[in-house]
Amino acid sequence: QITLRNRHAFAMVSLPWRRVKGWPEEYLLVSFGLSYRKDSPRIASSVQPYPNRWTHHVIITQADQLDEELLAWLDEAYEFAMGK
Template identity: 55%
Template sequence: MPYRLDSPRWRRPRSRICRWTHHVLVTEADQIDEELMGWLREAWDFAESKR
């Protein structure tokens, strides 16, 4: 992501050169919700724009 996301779901956000890496622990299928899918789509789009 181009910025740090603030959410209690994230573990150890880290800043890298011009991007942030976020880790989320998913232990049950119901944790894959619209919020998480939105973040994944946004991260995918950001990564694609850097190609």
């Protein structure tokens, strides 16, 4: 796992460590935290570990999925983490 940090962790990039039904066999998982649940078909899973903190998981199977939309989400996660 690679953790992206400012004062706090705001995103992680990891390889799959267990099989998840319905997910591809090979992928990278990009996870990031926000204060709210972001709604997008690209987000494979979202969990709320505690109030006002949502962790989102995006499956990456191709390099072109590392696009402006995902980078904007990571920028937003960076700003959210800075405000803690």
